[in-house]
Amino acid sequence: MRMDTTRQRGKHCQYKFLTLVCVASGLAIWVVISYQFLVRSIIPFLRLVLAPSSSGEVKVFTWRNKFPSVDNMHTFFDRGDAMLAAVLMAISMQLSNEEAGGFLLAHININKNLWRRLIRTLAFIRMTVRANSAERTQIIAWLNRIHSNISLFRFETNTFILATIAYALAKAHQSLGCAADVELDAVVSAIMSMADKINLEDRGKQVPSSLKEVEKYLSTQVTFQSPAMAKTFEYTLGLSHVTKSSSKTQETSITARTFFRRPWAWVKLFLLRQLAVEICYSVLFPKRPALSLSVARLLQPLWYHLHYNMCPQALTLDGLFDLLIACEPSLEEAVHSVYVEVLGEEHAARTVEAVQNAPGRTMRAHLPHIGSHSAGDTRWDFASPSLEEAVTEHLTCSFYRARLSSSGRKLPQHLGVIMDGNRRYSKDNHLGSVVDGHQVGARKLLQFMSWSFSAGINNVTLWALSDDNLKRGSDELGPLFTMMTGYINEMLAGNTPIAIINIRFRVVGDRSLLPEKLRRAVEVAENSTQHNRSFNLQLALGYGGRAEVVRAVKEAVKRRVRDESITTEEAVEQLSATDVTKHVYSAELGLPEIDAILRTSGEKRLSGFALWESHAAELCFVERHWPNMKQSDFLRSIMDLSERKRRYGA
Ligand SMILES: *[C@@H]1O[C@H](CO)[C@@H](O)[C@H](O)[C@H]1NC(C)=O
Ligand SMILES: *[C@@H]1O[C@H](CO)[C@@H](O)[C@H](O)[C@H]1NC(C)=O
Numbered sequence: 167m168r169m170d171t172t173r174q175r176g177k178h179c180q181y182k183f184l185t186l187v188c189v190a191s192g193l194a195i196w197v198v199i200s201y202q203f204l205v206r207s208i209i210p211f212l213r214l215v216l217a218p219s220s221s222g223e224v225k226v227f228t229w230r231n232k233f234p235s236v237d238n239m240h241t242f243f244d245r246g247d248a249m250l251a252a253v254l255m256a257i258s259m260q261l262s263n264e265e266a267g268g269f270l271l272a273h274i275n276i277n278k279n280l281w282r283r284l285i286r287t288l289a290f291i292r293m294t295v296r297a298n299s300a301e302r303t304q305i306i307a308w309l310n311r312i313h314s315n316i317s318l319f320r321f322e323t324n325t326f327i328l329a330t331i332a333y334a335l336a337k338a339h340q341s342l343g344c345a346a347d348v349e350l351d352a353v354v355s356a357i358m359s360m361a362d363k364i365n366l367e368d369r370g371k372q373v374p375s376s377l378k379e380v381e382k383y384l385s386t387q388v389t390f391q392s393p394a395m396a397k398t399f400e401y402t403l404g405l406s407h408v409t410k411s412s413s414k415t416q417e418t419s420i421t422a423r424t425f426f427r428r429p430w431a432w433v434k435l436f437l438l439r440q441l442a443v444e445i446c447y448s449v450l451f452p453k454r455p456a457l458s459l460s461v462a463r464l465l466q467p468l469w470y471h472l473h474y475n476m477c478p479q480a481l482t483l484d485g486l487f488d489l490l491i492a493c494e495p496s497l498e499e500a501v502h503s504v505y506v507e508v509l510g511e512e513h514a515a516r517t518v519e520a521v522q523n524a525p526g527r528t529m530r531a532h533l534p535h536i537g538s539h540s541a542g543d544t545r546w547d548f549a550s551p552s553l554e555e556a557v558t559e560h561l562t563c564s565f566y567r568a569r570l571s572s573s574g575r576k577l578p579q580h581l582g583v584i585m586d587g588n589r590r591y592s593k594d595n596h597l598g599s600v601v602d603g604h605q606v607g608a609r610k611l612l613q614f615m616s617w618s619f620s621a622g623i624n625n626v627t628l629w630a631l632s633d634d635n636l637k638r639g640s641d642e643l644g645p646l647f648t649m650m651t652g653y654i655n656e657m658l659a660g661n662t663p664i665a666i667i668n669i670r671f672r673v674v675g676d677r678s679l680l681p682e683k684l685r686r687a688v689e690v691a692e693n694s695t696q697h698n699r700s701f702n703l704q705l706a707l708g709y710g711g712r713a714e715v716v717r718a719v720k721e722a723v724k725r726r727v728r729d730e731s732i733t734t735e736e737a738v739e740q741l742s743a744t745d746v747t748k749h750v751y752s753a754e755l756g757l758p759e760i761d762a763i764l765r766t767s768g769e770k771r772l773s774g775f776a777l778w779e780s781h782a783a784e785l786c787f788v789e790r791h792w793p794n795m796k797q798s799d800f801l802r803s804i805m806d807l808s809e810r811k812r813r814y815g816a
């Protein structure tokens with residue numbers, strides 16, 4: 167921070183003085199306002215940290231700053247501070263590459279108005295991330311259209327530009343210590359997969375797709391720590407001072423007048439930018455001691471809290487947009503114009519309106535299309551947590567994630583989940599019908615998958631519908647089946663928030679009980695995801711544990727009769743437990759045995775779930791109904807399971 171302000175001294179003396187005054191007074195006000203809140207959200211956390219451990223081990227609390235967790239994978243693209251850092255970093259890398267840099271400077275007039283450039287880039291990324299598959303096609307068409315006459319716009323350049331963005335985004339999160347390696351790789355690979363889609367002729371070309379590969383690739387294109395990098399970074403930074411923010415027609419620099427019009431917004435932006443700059447330094451110039459980044463990292467609870475108090479959409483890209491526009495209202499037009507260029511006037515108006523009016527705006531914005539097109543009503547959103555709840559939840563999750571990532575923990579290889587409580591949730595919350603509860607439950611499922619992916623559990627079987635449930639009235643089942651079909655199709659189209667994870671989807675249970683339309687959707691999904699490897703998702707539909715065992719026994723007998731040419735009676739005589747084990751669903755799908763089972767809604771029964779495998783599985787129970795389940799509940803269960811495994815583990 168100090169180096170930076172020294173550099174600007176002289177140039178921005180007035181600016182510096184004003185910001186210092188404002189930072190100081192802002193902090194003072196903030197401390198006074200939030201004192202009570204801080205006490206209320208920190209105390210439960212301290213209780214958790216200080217509580218005696220059930221296993222008698224000494225608790226070592228290693229702070230890993232994992233808490234603005236990747237609650238759903240899109241959060242990656244939605245952290246305002248990391249995103250700002252990433253965009254600054256990516257532009258610096260692009261400019262320091264001779265070929266691409268020259269082309270960019272000539273092509274986009276970067277030095278005329280960087281903030282306009284920046285907010286357009288951010289808007290473009292937000293649009294891409296939240297688009298459904300049809301809109302994504304439009305975006306790619308637009309990219310082609312505007313670049314059709316530019317000779318440098320070819321596969322190699324696309325790859326380079328995407329690589330800088332992917333790398334910057336992943337590294338920004340890594341510097342903040344808030345993402346696991348699997349998450350970083352998933353995000354990098356999702357961004358890089360765009361490279362071969364922009365031009366039809368590039369289909370199937372190889373691109374670097376993990377963080378390691380991208381890092382290696384970039385090291386052939388740019389030199390970190392080099393004087394050239396320092397120069398371009400300085401250039402980018404100089405521009406990124408909002409002192410140059412301007413509308414199309416007039417240059418305005420920050421004066422006491424503009425400052426005092428919105429002092430609070432300027433202070434926020436200053437702090438946010440300062441953090442972004444430190445993140446950039448730590449990645450682009452790793453040898454430079456980034457003292458303030460360490461401090462920021464250490465003080466993440468405070469940072470988080472600060473953001474949450476300051477920006478309506480704490481730490482989010484939306485929060486950043488609000489902030490930039492509050493500082494410089496003319497930037498709103500820049501955001502709007504990108505939407506209009508890409509999606510057309512009418513669509514842009516609808517999108518902007520939807521984003522502005524949605525309650526609990528951030529979560530809603532992540533799920534723009536599920537429900538509205540195919541899966542029924544979207545009235546029932548996740549309840550937005552209160553500020554205290556949110557901060558406590560984040561602190562708690564950070565604690566669990568840090569402990570889970572400490573060595574010696576044995577995670578479940580295959581987690582079975584009984585998703586219980588959708589109906590009771592509907593009743594408790596006075597939702598119109600049970601189907602609304604299922605709707606919220608289905609979204610929870612998407613979240614749940616990202617939680618378990620981030621925690622390193624990538625084989626999960628979820629019990630959605632038992633064979634007994636299928637006896638329920640058709641007024642509940644009909645809409646439920648329609649909703650499931652809708653979700654499966656949306657997943658295939660890549661429209662769900664977890665599309666970044668490479669999921670292999672399969673269904674276990676008696677399919678003949680399912681309606682034709684759903685059965686077909688399932689089959690198509692199974693076929694088209696059969697090569698995906700990052701995550702095995704099994705949905706148990708029309709499933710019953712006893713039916714599974716009966717089926718496994720029958721299959722085992724048939725197998726013996728066929729393989730050994732013996733009579734059925736002899737086969738029955740020779741049948742062993744091992745034979746049956748080979749024919750339960752998990753084994754038939756080539757997965758490890760279900761070794762842990764989680765049930766929500768406070769019921770302490772298994773109701774036959776994984777009847778055969780439950781013989782050796784560890785169990786854990788969560789009190790909350792499934793639609794209410796929190797990430798901290800999940801992580802607590804996993805920690806509990808991993809501790810038991812350590813004590814009794816085979
Ligand atoms: C590309 O060039 C063609 C003629 O060569 C011109 O008609 C068209 O407007 C140009 N497109 C863009 C986006 O500049
Ligand atoms: C998940 O199952 C696959 C087999 O399909 C296995 O290779 C992998 O190790 C399992 N994952 C975990 C975390 O045990």
Ligand SMILES: *[C@@H]1O[C@H](CO)[C@@H](O)[C@H](O)[C@H]1NC(C)=O
Nearest residue numbers: 657667668669694695697698
């Ligand atoms: C599964 O992999 C295919 C390519 O094999 C990919 O197109 C698809 O997006 C993946 N699906 C999911 C849900 O990850």
Ligand SMILES: *[C@@H]1O[C@H](CO)[C@@H](O)[C@H](O)[C@H]1NC(C)=O
Nearest residue numbers: 686688689690691692693694
């Ligand atoms: C899925 O694949 C199987 C076997 O490869 C094939 O028999 C079946 O027709 C396919 N189903 C669909 C809906 O594509």
